[in-house]
Amino acid sequence: MGGRQLPTLYGVSLGPGNPKLLTLRAVEVLREAPKVFVPSSKGISRAEAIVSYFTKKRRIIRLDFPMVKDEAIVAKALQRNASRVCSILQRYGSCAYAALGDLSLYSTFWRLYPYVKEKMHDLDIEVIPGVPSFCACAASAKIPLALGDDIITIIPLSASRERIENLARYADTSILLKIKPSIIRSLKLVGKEYQQAVLAMHCSTDNEQVRVANIKELEELSKYFALMIVKRRKFL
Ligand SMILES: C[S@@+](CC[C@H](N)C(=O)[O-])C[C@H]1O[C@@H](n2cnc3c(N)ncnc32)[C@H](O)[C@@H]1O
The missing domain is CATH 3.40.1010.10 (Tetrapyrrole methylase, N-terminal domain)
Incomplete structure (x- = not known):
């Protein structure tokens, strides 16, 4: 031994x-x-x-x-x-x-x-284990990621447009990582079904920027942020 x-x-x-x-x-x-x-x-x-x-x-x-x-x-x-x-x-x-x-x-x-x-x-x-970026983002935005039987998807925007669209269609909350300008096309679909978006950059640091936005503002704002949480139902 x-x-x-x-x-x-x-x-x-x-x-x-x-x-x-x-x-x-x-x-x-x-x-x-x-x-x-x-x-x-x-x-x-x-x-x-x-x-x-x-x-x-x-x-x-x-x-x-x-x-x-x-x-x-x-x-x-x-x-x-x-x-x-x-x-x-x-x-x-x-x-x-x-x-x-x-x-x-x-x-x-x-x-x-x-x-x-x-x-x-x-x-x-x-x-x-540690605190994931999107949990820090939800905390800064002072919103829950999920309640009750809500379904969450985590989507890296390096995935194909087809997979992103399919997943985003069913989730109550979609967490979008690795944001890049080409996301904007994909967001057109998301924009139809979701009401609220949280956009975040440098979460939890001195340079943190977190913005809770109406889904219609997404196309413009998505150029500037690193992470997004989109929610089917508005929280508060
Ligand atoms: C390669 S993934 C790594 C994810 C990481 N392991 C996690 O648990 O959050 C990198 C992506 O995480 C997101 N990310 C990581 N840290 C972040 C932060 N502090 N603020 C906003 N987004 C962040 C961005 O979407 C970035 O493109």
């Missing part, structure tokens, strides 16, 4: 942006981890800014994730990043990977993990 402890990778959910919105366990792991990896595409990311509240700069390692659709380029970057994580795990026995919101939602952590596991079969992980 009392066998050898496996190298451990901690997946830390950082919440939406405010360093006060991390769990106690997340803070504990960030303080104790010998190294903390953060995703970065250019310069200091919001994830890195949050992590630097809890650990020294020299313990933070940036991992580059190219924002491209070409899966071959992405796979190459994931291989490279997984090798860096494995070498830290071999050296220190543990390390953390930290990303925004909750890691179970569209996070680079779950893109990276299979590559790490392939290189290091004897590996343990602990995943620490």
Whole structure:
């Protein structure tokens, strides 16, 4: 008994942006981890800014994730990043990977993990949950996401127009992530069926902008915001 402890990778959910919105366990792991990896595409990311509240700069390692659709380029970057994580795990026995919101939602952590596991079969992980961006957005807008038997859909706007339209048709609340200008066409359908919209940017940070709008204002406003919650029935 009392066998050898496996190298451990901690997946830390950082919440939406405010360093006060991390769990106690997340803070504990960030303080104790010998190294903390953060995703970065250019310069200091919001994830890195949050992590630097809890650990020294020299313990933070940036991992580059190219924002491209070409899966071959992405796979190459994931291989490279997984090798860096494995070498830290071999050296220190543990390390953390930290990303925004909750890691179970569209996070680079779950893109990276299979590559790490392939290189290091004897590996343990602990995943620490966190506050997703849209929960922070609902809190700032002071509205519920769902009541009673309401159905919610979470839709990344990178999905096809057909799937977005089908899902949005049935949900009482649709949460739209990864907003981009081409969303506007898709919103024409949503606009027919929904009454209220909440648009949000930089939720929970000093630069937060949250606007509760009439659904008709969406087309214009959608250019400027990162996340939207559209509701079939108006709340208040
Ligand atoms: C790759 S997804 C990651 C979602 C994240 N794991 C979560 O739990 O919220 C990135 C999208 O989340 C939304 N997002 C993340 N943080 C946000 C914030 N603080 N304010 C508004 N939207 C945010 C935006 O729609 C962005 O395009």
